[in-house]
Amino acid sequence: MIRTHILVCTGTGCTSGGSLATRDALLAELKKRGLDNEIEVIETGCMGRCDLGPVSLVHPDGTFYKNVVAADVPKLVEEHFLKGRPYTKLLPQDPQTHNVVATQADFTFFNKQVRIVRDNCGVIDPENIEEYIARDGYTALGKALIEMKPEQVVAEIKASGLRGRGGAGFPTGRKWEIMRQAPEFPKYVVCNADEGDPGAFMNRSVLEGDPHGVLEGMAIGAYAMGSNRGFIYIRAEYGLAVKRLHIAIEQAYKHGLLGKNIFETGFDFDVEVRIGAGAFVCGEETALMRSVEGRRGQPQPRPPFPAQRGLWGKPTNINNVETWATIRPIILRGAKWFASIGTEKTKGTKVFCLAGKINNTGVAELPFGTTLREMIFDVGGGIPDGKKFKAVQTGGPSGGVIPEQHLDIPVDYESLQKLGSIMGSGGMVVMDEDSCMVDVARFFMEFCCEESCGKCPPCRVGTRQMLTILERICNGQGEPDDIRKLEDLAAMVKDTSLCGLGQTAPNPVLTTLRYFRDEYMAHIMEKRCPARVCRELLHFEIDQAACKGCSICSRACPVQTIHKVDGQKKFYITTERCIHCGACYDACRFDAVIKTSPGRIRVAKPEEELVAGGVP
């Protein structure tokens, strides 16, 4: 008789933290204590708090344990399952109140969430179709196939107000309708799982936690649009998700939920997984299609749109993982219910990834209309170490930074766009006062430059030239004219680039220039980095009063430029030879190394490279 379940997260994050060993230890310990008939261990997908991993959840009491490594298991079993009290050592703390949080329900990270897409994630065993079916799995497909005409399915999705979760927010129902009306056959449906934004893992968490939800959504979509063949394009880096997808597809075929004559309705649907090789641009739909066809992944001009001429020249519908995963709840619970969540223009929920300088790092599903402040300070638990919030980058490298004064806007596609950023995949990278915004812009531009496919000059060369300018500003070689050059280029790259990658690549530059122009000016005019990040503009010295003469800084210095002056106990930095690496600053245990960016008028030495550039 099973009285309790302990759910062990086996998402990618927790697995790398050792959750598989935890699982084995739990199984062994429960067996040893004779509890294996009462307590069942279940592997689940991502629960959303990857930074606390390996995490576990006990049902039905809802106790949420963090950092459950194998060594803690005997004690945990003894405390929780024998003595019947929570094992406090492994309970998380609220980052702001520092109170111990006993259950998942008490955790602000969880209790603000509205789980539609991730309803099953962290709850069921993703490798077991029975568990999915037990939670109404494939009921929506049955309902669509048996009770609804394809047009009705399209109408339902239209009525729900669902918008594509891939970033652009195009109304899904409208997209399906265009595809349905396309006169050519065969038609294809594609699931875009080429999630490439740094710091974004919402698609991965959904695929790892609930792969059947995506398959069911695709089958419903295929039925509605008159397609019989689907592809899931997923990047090779997502090994676990690929594995679970394969298992899910195999199980669905075995149960007759994919393949020929599904539910005896005469509807056939086949799904194939296609693995991408990790090019960011392959997330762009036209590039994705070329990659599925086995060609070089480069975008094509639109029109013609995929619904007109897609895979192998046939009508094709491409939706993001999250969009597909949202179909099932809409069919099951109705468009009206779905449309009641969210804002006027954007309905439903969105899975966000909280990352960067934030206490609660992880995946959170929140209704549209939640403010950035709620996301960062309530769900995210605020900024660590009492630092000040500076900005949040939404939408990955193609998005923009949003400063403190706009934190109270309700998040949806339009509101973010108005601020110069985008929804994108839903990534949220939080930056605190220690982040240099010029450096942030440089970092994201470097990413776009690396990932540009090179088809059109604005993106290929434009991003490279913007990076060159940003690099020289960070290196203290910026010129007053550089800001105008950057703005000209950014506008041109945005307007002229062929695909979304180039069109959005200047966003980080444009938004940092819009909200943090003073930081650019400090770098260019005063050769000063206010956040003390840009290495070339730093100055290190040792506070003689604080120095204990322990010599750790001297030993950390890679260029041996920290020495004692004869006969004295304390250390000094020979500034001329310092390479500003900060090793001493990090090494000092007494806060005796002072990092400043004093600013100076820099005279370029003739023998040095005056302008960074050139391709290695």
Add this chain to the structure above:
Amino acid sequence: MSDKPKIKVATAWLGGCSGCHMSFLDLDERLIELAKLVEFTASPITDVKEIPQVDVGIVEGAVCNDENERVLRTMRSRCKVLVALGDCALTGNIPALRNQQALADVLERGYVETESTQAGVTPSAPEVPKLLAKVRPIQEFVNVDAYIPGCPPDADAIWYAVTELLAGRKPEWTPANMRYD
């Protein structure tokens, strides 16, 4: 001859073949006309080295070494209008071809490896200007007010640019009067 003060012009020859200056001399009889309006100060043509305060500075050649850079910056600080003459000044052109190789390899090839250098050594005397890591056009160092493209620009192009500048206009290049070679 009018009493109007003559416009003072200085020209400089950086990293280039001097072909642009040669082309300047190809103005032929137009030089006489020009001489009525302008006064040449420092220039490879007059062999005056010290650049005084002038109205127009004309620079041929790319910036290859620290001396080029010093001359260029001096010129910029002493002239009101700076004109880049020829493709080397505009684009780096042929001198910039060495940018594809590492500087050390270039010197090695030039002074040591060749058939004509026996037991060659790379000059290292302090008075020899130091080569920059990369050859660059002049607008990457200073603001340039007008450009005369061509390798070299032919005399007509130079004449057009000079007359436009004397009339206080920036030369506008069209397919009819423009060449990159």
Add this chain to the structure above:
Amino acid sequence: MIAPKEITLTIDGKPCNGTQGQTILQVAGANGIEIPTLCYLKHLSPWGGCRMCIVEIPDSPKVVPSCATPAADGSTVVTNSQRLEGLRRLTLELLFSERNHVCPICPMNKGDCDLQQQGYKFGIDSIRYPYLYPAMPIDVSGRYFGLDHNRCILCTRCVRACDEIEGVHTLDIGNRGVKNRIVVDLNVTFGVSTTCTSCGACVAACPTGALFDKAAAFHGPLNKCRSVRTTCTECPVGCGLVVYTKDNRVVDVFGDVESPVNQGHLCRRGRYETWAEPRQRILQPRVRRNGKLVPTSWDDAVRTVKTLMSASNDWQNALLVSPRVTTETIDALHTIGVRFDRVGMFVADKEAALCTTPEFSADSMQRLEDTDAIIVIGANPSRTHGVIASKIRTAVRKRGAKLVILHSRRSDLDAYADVSAPVISLERKFWKQIGDVLANVKRPVLIYGPAAMTTVGITIMDRLIKALGSNGDGGELLAAIQLPTSTNSLALATAGVEPVEDVSTWLGAQPLNFLHIVASDEPDGGARLLKEPRVRAMLEQIDCVVLQASYESELTEVAKVVLPAAIWCEKNGTVTNFEGRSLPVRAAVPLHGEAREDGAILETVFA
């Protein structure tokens, strides 16, 4: 067939007519509105990459590439505005800053560099952004052309030409972003490429000096060259050529885009071999004196031949001509033929049988454009008729046409074939396969070459004609295309000249006293006559052999008199291609040395 719908749109305020399916660029072009382009090339699929042809359309905040955007009926398009001008200008600046675009030392500084032209057009006199100066390699390992990555703007015109016109897809792009580079095969060099056919389509498509013809490099602006439109006489396809000359030398050869035969495409033989290969010309008449050939004047040479020929009335005289001669030379043969006991043409291997039933297949090139199945028997187009091979490849690769090959030599086409048999055979297993492959074809084309003219070959063709002729629902009958190897052999055969394949038998039929050989501009100088070892001895038995040829060869060793003949670019006249088209051959350069045209020589000597 329904005529495409007429559409009207307003471009730059001007009402413009077009048809449904045309792009904005096409409609604008047809209505006299020029939009700047770089990656666009007629005959190639639109790429939309260079962003020069961008235009503004209403209701779209974004600009769209006019080369790839379908023109919409009733829409308004702006092709020229201050904003567009600025964007295009900046695009050009970025392209100039990306790699090395230094014109003075560009091998293709010929006035036809699209990038240079656009630079002039937009008056780009300086670049505001730093030059990146990447160090890119230069691949000069190819026989006829080189690839300088430093000058590449990544427009992919070469990639598309290679894929869509020649059909081999040797070229593609490697890497990402600014590290993008054109790659040959799996990133090898042209010199070791196993797929490159050296057709030069990529070079012709290249808008800059990235791909350049080695022999054409540094010859100065093409627009200062003389250009002549003529016809390639290397094979019976008869491709149109545009020959550029300077100082009476050929400096470049391109395909004639207006030619109905090849629409601008050429093969290695036509584009390069004729002028970029070192060959030793015969430029002066020579007469054998005391066992040695010594230079002499035309008068002396002609006198010598005439004297020798009239030495005795009993002499058996014969004339042996190359099938490369022009139709006008064939006419001349009619008048002078009476002076010879026998007149023959020395055709290629196995070609004699083909020439006994000469047939011209009208519009064959057109048929190859829309066929859905191609059967090749006894021909090796990728070796001998490159442009036909390209049509076959593209038919298979782009339109999914079926391909059946029966021949005795392997070629790269085998890789594209549904059935490829190394022998022309009636084996049952082939028939089964061929039957399956050709089961539902509607517009099949049969190409048969000299090697098909065997008993087995003819039986196979008869069977195919029977099978495919009755194929399906009133589908068209099989088009049978006769593809000879030699340029004008069908015209000569039609004119009644006896095809000679087995030279020794022909020579041995009756002892000869006088033989005049017209080798014309055969690349080997006619030396293939000596392929059979005993021919040389037989020629030596003849009292007098006169050789009329353009190039030096072993054949001169047996000649009493050697007369210099004109080459392809010095001739005037016509040739008849395998479709039966009479195509003009025009002299691009004056006769070199003392060379004379074949017909003129024959008339002077034998009139």
